[in-house]
Amino acid sequence: MKIKFAVLAGAAGMLFSALPVLAHHSFAAEFDATKPVTVKGTVTKMDWVNPHSHLRFDVKAEDGTIEHWSAECLPPNGLYRQGWNRNTIKGGEEVTVTGFKAKDGSNYMWTQTIVTADGRRLLSGSPEGLGGPTAPPAPPQP
Amino acid sequence: MRDRLAGLLLAAVVALAPIPAKAQAYTAPRTVDGQPDLQGIWQVRSSPDKDLEKAKGLIVEPKNGKIPYQPAALAQKKQNEKNSASADPLNKCYMPGVPRLNLLAYPLQIFQTADEVAIAYEYIHNWRNVYLKRNKHLEAIDFWQGDSIGHWEGDTLVVDVADLNDQTWFDKAGDFHSDALHVTERYTRTGPDTLRYEATIEDPKTFTMPWKISVDLHRSTQPNARLLEYECHYLADLAAAKKATK
DSSP, X not given: OOOOOOEEEOOHHHHHTTOXXXXXXXXXXXXXXXXXXXXXXXXEEEEOOSSOEEEEEXXXXXXXXXXXXXXXXXXXXHHHHTTOXXXXXXXXXXXXXXXXXXXXXSSEEEEEEEEXXXXXXXXXXXXXXXXXXXXXXXXXXX | OHHHHHHHHHHHHHHHTTSOHHHHHOOOOBOTTSSBOOOEEEEESXXXXXXXXXXXXXXXXXXXXXXXXXXXXXXXXXXXXXXXXXXXXXXXXXXXOTTHHHHSSSOEEEEEOSSEEEEEESGGGOEEEEESSOOSOOSSOOBSSOEEEEEEETXXXXXXXXXXXXXXXXXXXXXXXXXXXXXXXXXXXXXXXXXXXXXXXXXXXXBSSOEEEEEXXXXXXXXXXXXXXXXXXXXXHHHHHHHTXX
8 A cells, every 4th residue: 555654845945055965875876865845753763873864753644554664864973973862852743744755666765844833943864964063062961 | 695695595495395384494392202292183174075176176186186087987987976875985875085085074083192193083983903013914805994004104194095995086076096095195284273184196097197185184172072973874774764654
């Protein structure tokens, strides 16, 4: 059965100017830069793993079935330098995830931004590396 | 008298010309061992890793800014570039080699003792030990980052890197080398927060002449600057992540 997801086409032109440059694997090999997507779902888990963190979330289809999605984010070092920590996104939160879908059609995507239900806009993918001198300073350590 | 003075001034200018003005104007502070102090966390401001030839001012020799490939090697480079998405060694999580390791958008940290300069890299836990008291490279062996032997020339740390394998590239654009690669690096403090990195690249099997890159590394001056963890095990990770979406 073909399920319709809450997948909205993003503004294609807007995103081309900031295609992610990845240091360890090819964006072009895995993701379709011509298919920007915005997906709304409920967070099930944030996996803080290398070489990419993964935001796992569930999307409710029109017929009520649940589809599991995974969005590739910056690795822990990159997210930390963007001001994230493990309290930034929690299970059960509603999120709107924007990025590019996997070429193989799976419910897998590269993400650039994540907007939370309370309106926070989080940078989850970087167009250039993982924390150069222009990145904001890391939060103070205890 | 005036002519003589002018002549002396001209001679002085000519004599100084080959040395970068900034490099000689700054004297690095000393470590407890009396060495120029290169310690700290450093990083290129804008990574030239996409394509060394397209990074403005990076290739300083030859003057045309082009990598001097032999004809057959140039054909191979073009093929590599075409297949970069799958063929770039970094896309397989391989170690980057030298000098690519220093040119990535990840910080590195330099530590010094009287006998060694150690460089730790955030990028997939690489490290290099630059031996200051050894004078002979390991024989008949190759490593991804080679074998590094260093010495001081004034305030510059000069590192001779040999024993490199033929598996690494210089950038995403497919620029490559053979196992005859030999790299001579120069690290020079040019200011409180800048470290000039130069690398002369020789490989008689691949290039028609040596070529040289020069780029400034910038100190991380953020209050809590430190290397963080970063590892790469992409293929297994991707497969697992996709499986979980089913």
